[in-house]
Protein backbone atom coordinates (compact mmCIF):
# COMPACT_ATOMS: atom_id res chain seq x y z
CA UNK A 1 0.00 0.00 0.00
CA UNK A 2 1.69 3.21 -1.22
CA UNK A 3 2.29 6.20 1.02
CA UNK A 4 2.30 9.77 -0.37
CA UNK A 5 5.23 12.21 -0.14
CA UNK A 6 3.15 14.42 2.15
CA UNK A 7 2.55 11.59 4.63
CA UNK A 8 6.24 10.64 4.56
CA UNK A 9 7.12 14.25 5.41
CA UNK A 10 4.59 14.33 8.28
CA UNK A 11 5.94 11.09 9.75
CA UNK A 12 9.55 12.20 9.32
CA UNK A 13 8.85 15.45 11.17
CA UNK A 14 7.02 13.63 13.99
CA UNK A 15 9.81 11.07 14.35
CA UNK A 16 12.57 13.66 14.41
CA UNK A 17 10.77 15.94 16.87
CA UNK A 18 10.13 13.11 19.34
CA UNK A 19 13.30 11.04 18.97
CA UNK A 20 15.97 12.98 17.07
CA UNK A 21 16.02 10.21 14.43
CA UNK A 22 15.92 11.31 10.80
CA UNK A 23 14.23 9.07 8.25
CA UNK A 24 16.88 7.95 5.81
CA UNK A 25 16.20 8.78 2.18
CA UNK A 26 15.13 5.89 0.01
CA UNK A 27 13.73 3.99 2.99
CA UNK A 28 10.09 4.58 2.09
CA UNK A 29 9.55 0.82 1.82
CA UNK A 30 10.58 0.53 5.48
CA UNK A 31 7.91 3.01 6.58
CA UNK A 32 5.27 1.05 4.74
CA UNK A 33 6.48 -2.28 6.11
CA UNK A 34 6.76 -0.90 9.66
CA UNK A 35 3.28 0.63 9.70
CA UNK A 36 1.50 -2.15 7.86
CA UNK A 37 0.47 -4.09 11.00
CA UNK A 38 -0.95 -0.91 12.61
CA UNK A 39 -2.84 -0.13 9.44
CA UNK A 40 -4.39 -3.63 9.45
CA UNK A 41 -5.26 -3.48 13.15
CA UNK A 42 -7.01 -0.11 12.78
CA UNK A 43 -8.57 -1.14 9.48
CA UNK A 44 -7.34 2.09 7.89
CA UNK A 45 -8.24 2.30 4.19
CA UNK A 46 -4.74 3.42 3.15
CA UNK A 47 -1.34 4.48 4.53
CA UNK A 48 -2.38 8.11 4.11
CA UNK A 49 -5.60 7.47 6.04
CA UNK A 50 -3.53 5.89 8.82
CA UNK A 51 -1.18 8.90 8.93
CA UNK A 52 -4.20 11.26 9.16
CA UNK A 53 -5.46 9.32 12.17
CA UNK A 54 -2.02 9.33 13.78
CA UNK A 55 -1.73 13.12 13.57
CA UNK A 56 -5.41 13.87 14.30
CA UNK A 57 -4.83 13.32 18.03
CA UNK A 58 -7.96 11.10 18.27
CA UNK A 59 -5.84 8.68 20.30
CA UNK A 60 -2.51 10.08 21.53
CA UNK A 61 -1.14 6.53 21.91
CA UNK A 62 -1.32 6.08 18.13
CA UNK A 63 1.61 8.40 17.51
CA UNK A 64 3.65 6.56 20.18
CA UNK A 65 2.89 3.27 18.50
CA UNK A 66 3.77 4.60 15.05
CA UNK A 67 7.07 6.02 16.33
CA UNK A 68 7.91 2.77 18.06
CA UNK A 69 7.25 0.88 14.82
CA UNK A 70 9.48 3.26 12.86
CA UNK A 71 12.45 2.98 15.23
CA UNK A 72 15.17 0.49 14.45
CA UNK A 73 15.54 -1.86 17.45
CA UNK A 74 18.15 -4.13 15.86
CA UNK A 75 20.46 -5.61 18.50
CA UNK A 76 22.07 -8.87 19.56
CA UNK A 77 24.24 -10.36 22.30
CA UNK A 78 27.99 -9.56 22.20
CA UNK A 79 27.46 -7.32 19.15
CA UNK A 80 30.96 -6.34 17.92
CA UNK A 81 32.59 -8.83 20.25
CA UNK A 82 36.08 -7.34 19.71
CA UNK A 83 34.82 -4.03 21.13
CA UNK A 84 33.45 -5.80 24.21
CA UNK A 85 36.82 -7.51 24.73
CA UNK A 86 38.51 -4.13 24.55
CA UNK A 87 36.00 -2.64 26.95
CA UNK A 88 36.53 -5.48 29.38
CA UNK A 89 40.33 -5.73 29.19
CA UNK A 90 41.20 -2.06 28.91
CA UNK A 91 38.28 0.30 29.62
CA UNK A 92 36.86 -1.54 32.63
CA UNK A 93 40.33 -2.39 33.86
CA UNK A 94 41.34 1.27 33.90
CA UNK A 95 38.20 2.22 35.82
CA UNK A 96 38.75 -0.71 38.21
CA UNK A 97 42.21 0.59 39.05
CA UNK A 98 40.98 4.17 39.45
CA UNK A 99 38.08 3.13 41.74
CA UNK A 100 40.03 0.67 43.88
CA UNK A 101 39.31 2.75 47.00
CA UNK A 102 35.54 3.04 46.59
CA UNK A 103 34.86 -0.17 44.66
CA UNK A 104 31.90 1.49 43.04
CA UNK A 105 31.14 1.18 39.31
CA UNK A 106 28.21 2.61 37.36
CA UNK A 107 27.49 1.65 33.74
CA UNK A 108 24.82 3.17 31.47
CA UNK A 109 23.70 1.55 28.22
CA UNK A 110 21.83 4.36 26.41
CA UNK A 111 19.51 3.12 23.66
CA UNK A 112 19.68 -0.48 24.89
CA UNK A 113 16.71 -1.74 22.84
CA UNK A 114 15.49 -5.12 24.12
CA UNK A 115 18.34 -5.57 26.60
CA UNK A 116 20.90 -7.83 24.90
CA UNK A 117 23.66 -5.20 25.27
CA UNK A 118 22.94 -4.80 28.98
CA UNK A 119 22.92 -8.55 29.66
CA UNK A 120 26.16 -8.83 27.66
CA UNK A 121 27.89 -6.45 30.11
CA UNK A 122 26.33 -8.27 33.06
CA UNK A 123 27.74 -11.55 31.70
CA UNK A 124 31.23 -10.03 31.30
CA UNK A 125 31.16 -9.06 34.96
CA UNK A 126 29.44 -12.19 36.28
CA UNK A 127 32.04 -14.36 34.51
CA UNK A 128 34.82 -12.85 36.65
CA UNK A 129 33.57 -13.02 40.25
CA UNK A 130 37.05 -12.74 41.78
CA UNK A 131 37.91 -9.63 39.81
CA UNK A 132 34.72 -7.85 40.93
CA UNK A 133 34.34 -9.30 44.40
CA UNK A 134 33.27 -6.65 46.93
CA UNK A 135 32.26 -4.17 44.23
CA UNK A 136 28.98 -2.33 44.13
CA UNK A 137 27.99 -2.26 40.46
CA UNK A 138 24.99 -0.57 38.84
CA UNK A 139 24.18 -1.46 35.23
CA UNK A 140 21.38 0.72 33.88
CA UNK A 141 19.80 0.22 30.46
CA UNK A 142 17.60 2.95 28.99
CA UNK A 143 15.60 3.32 25.80
CA UNK A 144 12.94 5.61 24.42
CA UNK A 145 10.73 2.67 23.52
CA UNK A 146 8.47 1.49 26.35
CA UNK A 147 7.89 -1.74 24.44
CA UNK A 148 11.62 -2.46 24.12
CA UNK A 149 12.18 -1.71 27.81
CA UNK A 150 9.34 -4.02 28.84
CA UNK A 151 10.96 -6.83 26.84
CA UNK A 152 14.39 -6.03 28.27
CA UNK A 153 13.02 -6.21 31.82
CA UNK A 154 11.34 -9.51 31.08
CA UNK A 155 14.60 -10.91 29.71
CA UNK A 156 12.94 -13.56 27.58
CA UNK A 157 14.28 -14.24 24.09
CA UNK A 158 13.23 -16.34 21.11
CA UNK A 159 15.37 -19.13 19.73
CA UNK A 160 16.42 -16.79 16.90
CA UNK A 161 17.43 -13.99 19.29
CA UNK A 162 19.32 -16.28 21.64
CA UNK A 163 21.35 -17.74 18.81
CA UNK A 164 22.53 -14.34 17.60
CA UNK A 165 25.95 -13.68 19.09
CA UNK A 166 25.54 -15.57 22.36
CA UNK A 167 28.10 -18.35 22.85
CA UNK A 168 26.41 -21.69 23.64
CA UNK A 169 28.24 -21.93 26.95
CA UNK A 170 26.68 -18.60 28.04
CA UNK A 171 23.28 -19.68 26.82
CA UNK A 172 23.38 -22.80 28.97
CA UNK A 173 24.93 -21.06 31.97
CA UNK A 174 22.81 -17.90 32.05
CA UNK A 175 19.45 -18.82 30.50
CA UNK A 176 16.68 -21.34 31.19
CA UNK A 177 14.66 -22.79 28.37
CA UNK A 178 10.93 -22.26 28.78
CA UNK A 179 9.10 -24.05 26.01
CA UNK A 180 10.44 -22.40 22.83
CA UNK A 181 11.96 -19.35 24.54
CA UNK A 182 14.96 -18.59 26.74
CA UNK A 183 14.65 -16.78 30.06
CA UNK A 184 17.63 -14.92 31.49
CA UNK A 185 18.56 -16.19 34.97
CA UNK A 186 17.37 -14.32 38.07
CA UNK A 187 21.01 -13.80 39.06
CA UNK A 188 21.78 -11.90 35.84
CA UNK A 189 18.47 -10.04 35.91
CA UNK A 190 19.23 -8.93 39.47
CA UNK A 191 22.43 -7.22 38.28
CA UNK A 192 20.68 -4.81 35.90
CA UNK A 193 17.84 -2.34 35.79
CA UNK A 194 15.95 -0.75 32.92
CA UNK A 195 14.22 2.60 32.52
CA UNK A 196 12.51 4.59 29.82
CA UNK A 197 14.61 7.55 28.82
CA UNK A 198 14.79 9.81 25.79
CA UNK A 199 18.32 10.92 24.88
CA UNK A 200 16.89 14.32 23.93
CA UNK A 201 16.15 14.85 27.66
CA UNK A 202 18.70 15.43 30.45
CA UNK A 203 20.53 12.20 31.41
CA UNK A 204 19.48 9.93 34.30
CA UNK A 205 20.72 11.02 37.74
CA UNK A 206 24.27 10.49 38.96
CA UNK A 207 27.55 9.97 37.13
CA UNK A 208 28.36 6.89 35.02
CA UNK A 209 31.93 5.59 34.77
CA UNK A 210 31.16 3.77 31.53
CA UNK A 211 28.55 4.80 28.94
CA UNK A 212 27.61 2.69 25.92
CA UNK A 213 25.68 4.54 23.23
CA UNK A 214 25.89 2.22 20.27
CA UNK A 215 24.08 2.38 16.96
CA UNK A 216 21.67 5.00 18.27
CA UNK A 217 23.04 8.35 17.09
CA UNK A 218 23.65 7.27 13.48
CA UNK A 219 20.48 8.91 12.18
CA UNK A 220 20.59 12.05 14.33
CA UNK A 221 21.31 15.38 12.65
CA UNK A 222 24.77 16.71 13.40
CA UNK A 223 23.39 19.40 15.75
CA UNK A 224 21.30 16.97 17.78
CA UNK A 225 24.16 14.50 17.92
CA UNK A 226 26.39 17.23 19.33
CA UNK A 227 23.76 18.09 21.94
CA UNK A 228 23.40 14.45 22.99
CA UNK A 229 27.18 13.97 23.24
CA UNK A 230 27.27 17.03 25.49
CA UNK A 231 24.57 15.57 27.73
CA UNK A 232 26.33 12.21 27.91
CA UNK A 233 29.61 13.96 28.81
CA UNK A 234 27.82 15.80 31.62
CA UNK A 235 26.80 12.43 33.08
CA UNK A 236 30.39 11.10 33.20
CA UNK A 237 33.33 11.77 35.51
CA UNK A 238 36.57 13.15 34.04
CA UNK A 239 38.05 9.67 33.51
CA UNK A 240 34.87 7.99 32.23
CA UNK A 241 34.82 5.68 29.19
CA UNK A 242 32.45 6.06 26.23
CA UNK A 243 31.81 3.14 23.88
CA UNK A 244 30.14 3.73 20.51
CA UNK A 245 29.11 1.25 17.81
CA UNK A 246 31.85 -0.28 15.67
CA UNK A 247 31.19 2.04 12.70
CA UNK A 248 30.71 5.21 14.76
CA UNK A 249 33.02 8.02 15.84
CA UNK A 250 32.91 11.26 17.79
CA UNK A 251 35.15 12.95 15.24
CA UNK A 252 33.45 15.89 13.55
CA UNK A 253 30.44 15.64 15.87
CA UNK A 254 31.56 16.89 19.27
CA UNK A 255 34.38 18.54 21.21
CA UNK A 256 33.36 16.79 24.41
CA UNK A 257 35.13 13.49 23.66
CA UNK A 258 38.38 12.36 22.09
CA UNK A 259 39.42 8.99 20.80
CA UNK A 260 41.31 7.01 23.43
CA UNK A 261 44.46 5.94 21.61
CA UNK A 262 45.36 3.44 24.28
CA UNK A 263 42.00 1.72 23.79
CA UNK A 264 41.07 2.11 20.14
CA UNK A 265 37.34 2.29 19.61
CA UNK A 266 36.71 3.72 23.06
CA UNK A 267 36.49 7.43 23.85
CA UNK A 268 37.31 9.57 26.84
CA UNK A 269 36.25 13.02 27.85
CA UNK A 270 38.30 15.89 26.57
CA UNK A 271 39.96 17.51 29.56
CA UNK A 272 37.74 20.36 30.79
CA UNK A 273 34.56 18.97 29.20
CA UNK A 274 32.08 19.73 31.96
CA UNK A 275 30.46 16.96 33.99
CA UNK A 276 27.11 17.41 35.63
CA UNK A 277 28.48 18.49 39.01
CA UNK A 278 30.59 21.31 37.54
CA UNK A 279 27.68 22.33 35.29
CA UNK A 280 25.37 22.39 38.31
CA UNK A 281 27.89 24.51 40.23
CA UNK A 282 28.10 26.93 37.31
CA UNK A 283 24.31 27.17 37.18
CA UNK A 284 24.03 28.09 40.87
Ligand SMILES: C[S@@+](CC[C@H](N)C(=O)[O-])C[C@H]1O[C@@H](n2cnc3c(N)ncnc32)[C@H](O)[C@@H]1O
Nearest residue numbers: 019072073074075111113143144198199214215
Ligand atom coordinates in the same frame (compact mmCIF):
# COMPACT_ATOMS: atom_id res chain seq x y z
C1 LIG B 1 19.64 -0.04 16.64
S1 LIG B 1 19.16 -0.10 18.33
C2 LIG B 1 20.75 -0.33 19.11
C3 LIG B 1 20.67 -1.21 20.34
C4 LIG B 1 22.02 -1.49 21.01
N1 LIG B 1 22.59 -0.27 21.53
C5 LIG B 1 22.97 -2.15 20.05
O1 LIG B 1 23.88 -1.49 19.54
O2 LIG B 1 22.84 -3.34 19.80
C6 LIG B 1 18.82 1.63 18.65
C7 LIG B 1 17.93 1.87 19.86
O3 LIG B 1 17.97 3.28 20.15
C8 LIG B 1 16.69 3.67 20.60
N2 LIG B 1 16.55 5.12 20.42
C9 LIG B 1 16.38 5.81 19.27
N3 LIG B 1 16.27 7.12 19.51
C10 LIG B 1 16.36 7.27 20.85
C11 LIG B 1 16.32 8.38 21.73
N4 LIG B 1 16.12 9.63 21.28
N5 LIG B 1 16.44 8.16 23.06
C12 LIG B 1 16.63 6.91 23.53
N6 LIG B 1 16.67 5.81 22.76
C13 LIG B 1 16.55 5.99 21.43
C14 LIG B 1 15.71 2.85 19.75
O4 LIG B 1 14.45 2.72 20.37
C15 LIG B 1 16.46 1.52 19.61
O5 LIG B 1 16.03 0.59 20.56
